[in-house]
Amino acid sequence: MDHLERTPKGIEISRMAEAERTSFAPPPSADAIFRPDTAPGEAAIAAFVLDGAGLFERFEPLFRSKQTLSPAREGQLAYGSLVDAAGATVDEVVCAVITKDRSETARAQIEVSCHGGRGTAAAVRQLFEAAGFREARPGELLARAHRAGRLSLLALEARLRLGACVTARQLDLLLAHTSLQERWERLGMEAALGIRMREIAWHAPTHTAAADELSRYAAALRLLRTHRVLVAGPVNAGKSTLVNRLLRENASLVSAEAGTTRDRLERPATLRGLSLLLIDSAGLRDESGDAVERAGQAKAREAASEADLCLLVVDGSRAPSPAECEALAALTARPFLLVLNKADRGLHEEAEGLAFAFAATPYRIAARDGSGLDALEATMESVLGGGVPAESGGPFTPRQERALQALKIGLEQGVDGVDLLGHIRTLVGTRPNESELDTVFREAEEAGAHARPAQP
Ligand SMILES: Nc1nc2c(ncn2[C@@H]2O[C@H](COP(=O)(O)OP(=O)(O)O)[C@@H](O)[C@H]2O)c(=O)[nH]1
Ligand SMILES: [Mg+2]
Numbered sequence: 001m002d003h004l005e006r007t008p009k010g011i012e013i014s015r016m017a018e019a020e021r022t023s024f025a026p027p028p029s030a031d032a033i034f035r036p037d038t039a040p041g042e043a044a045i046a047a048f049v050l051d052g053a054g055l056f057e058r059f060e061p062l063f064r065s066k067q068t069l070s071p072a073r074e075g076q077l078a079y080g081s082l083v084d085a086a087g088a089t090v091d092e093v094v095c096a097v098i099t100k101d102r103s104e105t106a107r108a109q110i111e112v113s114c115h116g117g118r119g120t121a122a123a124v125r126q127l128f129e130a131a132g133f134r135e136a137r138p139g140e141l142l143a144r145a146h147r148a149g150r151l152s153l154l155a156l157e158a159r160l161r162l163g164a165c166v167t168a169r170q171l172d173l174l175l176a177h178t179s180l181q182e183r184w185e186r187l188g189m190e191a192a193l194g195i196r197m198r199e200i201a202w203h204a205p206t207h208t209a210a211a212d213e214l215s216r217y218a219a220a221l222r223l224l225r226t227h228r229v230l231v232a233g234p235v236n237a238g239k240s241t242l243v244n245r246l247l248r249e250n251a252s253l254v255s256a257e258a259g260t261t262r263d264r265l266e267r268p269a270t271l272r273g274l275s276l277l278l279i280d281s282a283g284l285r286d287e288s289g290d291a292v293e294r295a296g297q298a299k300a301r302e303a304a305s306e307a308d309l310c311l312l313v314v315d316g317s318r319a320p321s322p323a324e325c326e327a328l329a330a331l332t333a334r335p336f337l338l339v340l341n342k343a344d345r346g347l348h349e350e351a352e353g354l355a356f357a358f359a360a361t362p363y364r365i366a367a368r369d370g371s372g373l374d375a376l377e378a379t380m381e382s383v384l385g386g387g388v389p390a391e392s393g394g395p396f397t398p399r400q401e402r403a404l405q406a407l408k409i410g411l412e413q414g415v416d417g418v419d420l421l422g423h424i425r426t427l428v429g430t431r432p433n434e435s436e437l438d439t440v441f442r443e444a445e446e447a448g449a450h451a452r453p454a455q456p
Helices: 015-020 055-062 118-130 140-147 153-162 168-175 177-196 203-214 217-224 239-247 291-306 322-329 349-357 373-385 398-412 417-428 434-451
Strands: 033-036 045-051 063-065 077-083 089-098 109-115 226-232 265-271 274-280 309-315 336-341 362-364
Touching: 033 118, 033 140, 045 055, 045 118, 045 140, 055 063, 055 109, 063 089, 089 118, 109 118, 140 153, 140 434, 153 168, 153 177, 153 398, 153 417, 153 434, 168 177, 168 217, 177 203, 177 417, 203 398, 217 373, 217 398, 226 239, 226 291, 226 373, 239 265, 239 274, 239 309, 239 336, 265 373, 274 373, 309 322, 309 349, 309 373, 322 349, 336 349, 336 373, 349 362, 362 373, 398 417, 398 434
Parallel strands: 226 274, 226 309, 309 336, 336 362
Antiparallel strands: 033 045, 045 109, 063 077, 077 089, 089 109, 265 274
8 A cells, every 4th residue: 555655745734834843754653543545535445554552452342343353463354344332333344454573663553445435434534533543644654664664764755755656657766766775775785894894995886876876866856746838829829739639638628719718727747757737828919808818818927937848839820920929039038849830731931930030949730630749749858857868766855865965975085984884874764763754754745845736
């Protein structure tokens, strides 16, 4: 159920609480808690993990079954009913036992699967709460696992981000945390041995490994974040048609009537393994448009300033008006690609001239039938992805980057071997470390906030 660990992305804190906040990791506790492992909604089952001190004693009166749950029987499965204080059945459930030897928190756990309807899951939660369980804070079981010495910081960082993955490439990168950990455990062992033998043969390969991994860090960050792509241009240029093409679904309203798209439509999308937020803006046109249109255009300019990339789309089959050219030029301060749409109709010389005016490579496409889209998508990928493939196995958080930097610089400056080894240990984080744990949670929250699509 790792992948379903609720990410800190879900943490919502008020500004006041944020100002008062001194820690990000859930505080240490042995409370009896339940963690919902399935999202609310209609599904066949809803699943919960229960953990904490006195778990079995607390759970026993709630569970009526022919079997008695035993904390010592790994993998025990028991069918039965959850009952309330009056003995009334709340739901039929299946319980599974994870013994303390196997569970990450080093304490026996119970996994409860009930029926998945909203009402049922809510009733089961209420039952848990009435029995003295509280809902786990986001990442709380992972923090317990680290404090129990069973989950490294590296693995924890991956686990906190896995739930927010939207593409297979992101998944590959995060799952490669195991090879990253293995490599640095091995290098750490060689370093420890070298220090004991008072030799420095381990310096050079360790420096090479650190430098090599640091060179991949920027690409990893680009792969993990969500890129904001604004689609802007004159009304009727085919912006919504292009957005639909990029989404491969009909999310935006397309119409031959000018000015159909008045509100910004924000749609999560993926492009060649990258995560995007596509923003379909209102058309740019001169200020003679009505008030609603003007409001839409102001939004487009605002969106442009926040965008990682602007696709400037024009109807390439006709000459752009001077006002349109001006409006487009205002958006070229940020990274942009010039898209000449409706190439199926033949491109107008003056539209082609925009490429010269903006010193940009024109992408000639027909959004309606998708022709020319491959070249456009390839460029979008290289602009947003940085042109470097994010190879799996490198660092993927600022904390990891800092540890590797400190190690690399330390090696260059001839710092004491024991301190160098300390950086490797910090990077992997096998031993419980409260301050690093807090950093891990803070950074995951920051990454989540960054990746979260803004509300339209
Ligand atoms: N011939 C042709 N028409 C297109 C193309 N793309 C869009 N259109 C048409 O142009 C009109 C405006 O499209 P729309 O996507 O709503 O434009 P928007 O106002 O920029 O969002 C619609 O009638 C589309 O079918 C294209 O590649 N070729
Ligand atoms: Mg539109």
